[in-house]
Amino acid sequence: LKIAILVLISALGMLIWFLECHPGGHRILKSPYRSVDFDSSHLQQSAIQDLICDHSLTAGWYRFMIFDKPAEMPSKCVEMNHCGTQAPVWLYLRERESMPQPGEIKQLTACATWQFFFSTSRDCCLFRIPVSVRNCGDFFVYLLQPTQGCMGYCAEAVAYAKPQTCGPGGVEIQGIYSSKLAPSSSASVSPPLPATPEVVAEWIKGSIYLRCTFGIPSANSSVGFIVAWSRLSPEGIKEELKRETAVHTFSLLELDGINLKVGDRVYCSSSTFLLEKPNIKSSPVESEEFFAGIKIYPETYSISEDGKEYRLAIESRIPIPCPEFGQLENDCKISLTLNTVDQVPCEEQVL
Template sequence: IHCLSFVAQECSPGGHQFLRSPYRSVHFDSMHLQHSPFQDLICDHSLSPGWYRFLIFDRPAEMPTKCVEVNHCGTQAPIWLSLRDSETLPSPGEIKQLTACATWKFLFSAAKDCCLFQIPVFVRNCGNFFVYLLQPTQGCMGYCAQAISDAKLHPCHPDEVEIGGHCVRQLSASLPPPPPGRPEVVVELMGSRLFCRCAFEASPTNTSVGFLITWSRLSSQEIKEELKQETTVQESSLLELDGINLRLGDRIFCSASVFLLEKPHVQSLAIESQEFFAGIKLHPELSTIAEDGKEYQLKIESTVPVICSASSELGQECKISLKLKTVDQVILFWGIYDFKMSLKKIIRIPFVESKLSS
């Protein structure tokens, strides 16, 4: 028997919270809640980020690892844990970053999409139960749970492993490396091509580490779409702003986590960058300009370099064009009518800052 020198804080009684609703069961039909005036569907968009453990009627439960049908688990879009071909749940004492999927079926469609939305989830094996590092969902979705069968239940402590029917204390588990500093997205011009760079700083360690970098952007429905995932030993990653994967007007994010090269499953938490808008901004974004003879100043800012063609080197000025539209409203005394007159002007503004006079 060996003594354990490290017990994960999230495995301790105060290191996690409980999700106890029996409606989260994979066997519960959510239509019962939709037809009930007293109960609401489970929506985890307001869930506080943190470590959670599932219980169903005070019975230990785990996230299912197979696709769950829509309108189950007390919600319309149930979330389950997807294990890819080479992925497994963490062994006792281990922590892994896995992918959770939300099932959805489009209206008038006979087929369902088992993984329409993806959410990163950290899973820690505490010996006789799992805890999950969960984050709030983008919309009304709910994390699912499945009661553990009697065959899987055993009386071992979180710092023990069951071997041959006996609980044996395990050797100290590998500590996950510290997470990196918050990544930052910047744009760089390389030749005639534009690239977004995800750059961050990692804390010095005594072991060799690598980095898992994930690129994503917000869709028009405010849902994060994963664009690219890369493992590297460099503290940065590049993604081309090519008009296909990344486009002007995109709201871009990148996240980075650290893993041990000798034990890739031992990973730090993933840290996400702030939103980066790739395009042209107007400051102030909303402004009313009155026809009062005064001068008004608007600032045009581009977060990406403006690539000028070869003709600009021959004396032609490099510019961007903006279309301004004015609407006049006339009110008559004997009735109220709207008379709209549209005046479109193309104003060429040098790429720095411009002053527009009324």
Template sequence: KSSCFTVLECSPGGHQILQSPYRSVDFDSSHLQQSAIQDLICDHSLAPGWYRFMIFDKPAEMPTKCVEMNHCGTQAPVWLSLRESESMPRPGEIKQLTACATWQFFFSTSKDCCLFRIPVTVRNCGDFFVYLLQPTQGCMGYCAEVASDAKPQTCDPEGIETQALVAGNLAPSSSSPMSPPLPVIPEVVAELVKGSIYLRCTFGIPFANSSVGFIVTWSRLSSEGIKEELKHETTFHMSSLLELDGINVRLGDRVYCSSAAFFMEKPDIQSSSVESKEFFAGIKIHPETSDIAEDGKEYRLAIESSIPIPCPEFSQLESDCKISITLNTIDDGKEQLGLNLALSSCRVDLLQKPCNNGICSRAVIYFTAVTDFVQDGDRITRIAAEPISSENFLWNGYVPESTQITVKDLPTAYCYSFTDPHIITFDGRLYDNFKTGTFVLYKSTSRDFEVHVRQWDCGSLHYPASCNCGFVAK
């Protein structure tokens, strides 16, 4: 193929390339309006200059027929209007033409294919067209469609450019495989964007291919264990966003994201769908279950949030960026037996921190079984959180799931020191100690615990004896 590169705008450095696949006349912009409105194409900020269109590495041209609203990645698509007496320039030629923007007012039942008119200069470079574009009057977007496979043309000897330089052959497009590549396993993370919480699902394919799009499905697990679809979209990005708005998607939901790939040339042929691991949106208390004994040992309890912690709307203090949680212990049906579990703290604050490995905030306390010296059997205690009180709509009233701790009862032994005094040890041995002074009655070999007893003279001249007058435990 040859190109008329003797003019500056036809040379590689003489024009810029607009290659967003959203500009395709086949792309339905309503997908962006529902899920990624920030990606809508608005050419009101386009720098004036020469441009060439490409769609998935294929040469593209501005369409010459009216384009329906909400296509080409925008609400008001701009197309090239040709009057009956007009035609596209021949190779080497340059022409002044007019582009039109399609629009339909809310109160109107019909669309206006040319509500706005924009002057456009078009140059035929032989293998492709370049367009001298200017910023649009509002949020409109220039459309493109893949160029038809026409017979290669050379510069017209009667045209403006008579000495055309031959450009290198374009690499032939390789035929698409029968089935699109299988996407990599999607991953879901939470993000804080301008005060709102979004779940981002990232995916892709094992190798770079700009002609691949994705069909993304968000779902959650219902209380009956059935997956409910939350959102379905088509995108050319390798990620998708889902807002955690507290209404459609709430804290405590178990969310999944799946993606399937397709080639733009054959959108009906799709790969198999690949699903992410479950993403729990909320606060978890770890361990979720645990068995401990009445042995005085301390155990670690972690309170972790997979969701970023917000800041109050009108506060500028970093210390205010927190969620406070009140914890308590619940012994279902056995409260009369007394306390079964002790917490090192009954209140924790989850502070705003950068998310790392799926954890956006963490607080740690400790719990231990109460040694009650009572044969009360194994008892189950729940560590539960009270409903969260917050100005943030998403967090207010949210109740994290509780954790269940089983306290195993240990055999209880007793030792005694009584009257003048007679002593019975834990293993049942009996002896007397009539002396006065301070004595070690018991000392543990496994932990820092001992009991001292003080004995004083309480007998007579005929019957010497001592009695317990005090004790201290460490």
């Protein structure tokens, strides 16, 4: 009887381990914003709703992925405003502490990095959060709980994989079996074309920005983007204003009056590249022309003194700045002066 009880207890222990490591026993955190290399300041300026705040995270077991690739919690201090959040959370390993061996579980501590506005130095471990870590052999799962405030658990891509034979001509990497491909076959894989970029103007924290949004029509998320902004010169030549590499599906360009001015005709193009093979790129896809100014329809009008009413449509393609604490309607307006051909000023029209 005692032997049977011991066997049952052992079997239950193995069952619990299996449940945590089984796909149904844990959830996956796969937002690319969680990467230690991602600068969260972009989100705070333009997409605050996408900022990662794990105070609403459901307590439970989780595995990290970045672009469908295995990832783990970093064990070194992460700078503020990274990992898609303000206060990044990383795994703190004390002296003589280590990650659990295959099948083991350990109770460890996670730390949140923070820096007060009046301080010149950061605190890598201002907040401490208990975290349990289970080694499932090919990957780790983490028992996480909701954080205090806008903190986010960080992830970094696994820099290695342990191939194991799984049959003639095949390998297993991170639990996935596949056949060995010849170098020529893998080199022929090309990234998908991005969707046609769209440009709109936005008012963000007291400044006007142009936002270029794009994406990929397929479900393949293992790609990055190369974004290029350009404008049309008076001579009709496209001049490049900005070029950047991004993992998120948007890019911002400020209408600063220097590099980009009111009245400029702007274009945004995007191409994709494979994250595991950055030298393999798609062809660029360009947006339609965006006029960053005020348009009048029709652009020319012949007006006769015949007593008839003539109407002009005026459209602003960019936001009209208004004082933050303006109280009167006149605080938010633009004024246009209508002149005749012989340059004799007519009555000023206020819109």
